[in-house]
Amino acid sequence: MDILIVEDEPEIARLIQHTLEAEGFSCQISNNGLAALQKFQELQPDLIILDLMIPGLDGLEVCARIRQKPGQKDPYILMLTAKGEELDRIIGLSTGADDYFVKPFSPRELVARVRALLRRSLRQGSQPNQVYQTPHFLVDLDQRIASYQLESGNTETLDLTTLEFNLLSTFLSYPGRVWSRTQLIDKLWGDDFFGDERVVDTHVARLRKKIEPDPSHPTFIKTVTGVGYKFEDAVMGGNG
The missing domain is CATH 1.10.10.10 (Winged helix-like DNA-binding domain superfamily/Winged helix DNA-binding domain)
Structure with a gap:
């Protein structure tokens, strides 16, 4: 499973990368919105971990642009936000994010959330023809x-x-x-x-x-x- 991490704080980006790679995921990092869109085109990831407050295009705009690209792979998007910051905005706006996660977080919680999102793909692929x-x-x-x-x-x-x-x-x-x-x-x-x-x-x-x-x-x-x-x-x- 390929995961794109979009986070401008190097320490947090490396923590997420090391945590998920230790669990067997393949991860790449982008540190701004425009780079994230380009990396999305190249990588076609299964899941994007997207920080809300990134330089250039913010997380909401990046999310919206990814969802507006017909014919592209449809990744799950997990939005990251600081504690208490913009939470209602993420919930209330139709950005296209599948879930949100509040920083600070524990590595164990992050892995659980990522696995939960990706398990949906496995369940959907096994549905009967109907x-x-x-x-x-x-x-x-x-x-x-x-x-x-x-x-x-x-x-x-x-x-x-x-x-x-x-x-x-x-x-x-x-x-x-x-x-x-x-x-x-x-x-x-x-x-x-x-x-x-x-x-x-x-x-x-x-x-x-x-x-x-x-x-x-x-x-x-x-x-x-x-x-x-x-x-x-x-x-x-x-x-x-």
């Missing part, structure tokens, strides 16, 4: 393809991150079901989840921007006040 379909959407778990049927009748492939794809798959697997944040966390992260439940809201907001005609007035992913979310389509389809 298709979920509703009047406007189709998700093929085996091909990892999600598509949307336009009003013209044409089909458009959705450009989703891994987490967005899994979230949409979860909604389509039980159309009309109300999901609490806790249930979505259990479904998407399982016992590997670390952090704040509000991260679910971030991923829902990101998915809405990609599938809703008007994300501010959702047609498909509805908020159920005091409970969580549910997915509705015009005429409910079943599992394929």
Whole structure:
């Protein structure tokens, strides 16, 4: 597994590198945002550990640019932030990060978090061939393809991150079901989840921007006040 470490403090960067390489990971370091984007193109890593406050382009901008590159490898992104600094901003903005980690941290905690993220890839790769379909959407778990049927009748492939794809798959697997944040966390992260439940809201907001005609007035992913979310389509389809 290849990991790109984007951190401008040499001591922290070396600590992360040595810790993860001791666990068998292959790591490379970039110390600023522009260098990180170039290294991402070259390395195509499985995971990026990305410090929020780096020189040049900050971590949020680097994260957003990586997520905006269609056809590239879709890495997991673990955002690093100083204790109490910008935490709400990371949770609340649709940056594309999969998780966040607060500094200072122990090496053991870092390894656990990295392994938790990468284990998701292994679980997703072992899912059975299954298709979920509703009047406007189709998700093929085996091909990892999600598509949307336009009003013209044409089909458009959705450009989703891994987490967005899994979230949409979860909604389509039980159309009309109300999901609490806790249930979505259990479904998407399982016992590997670390952090704040509000991260679910971030991923829902990101998915809405990609599938809703008007994300501010959702047609498909509805908020159920005091409970969580549910997915509705015009005429409910079943599992394929």
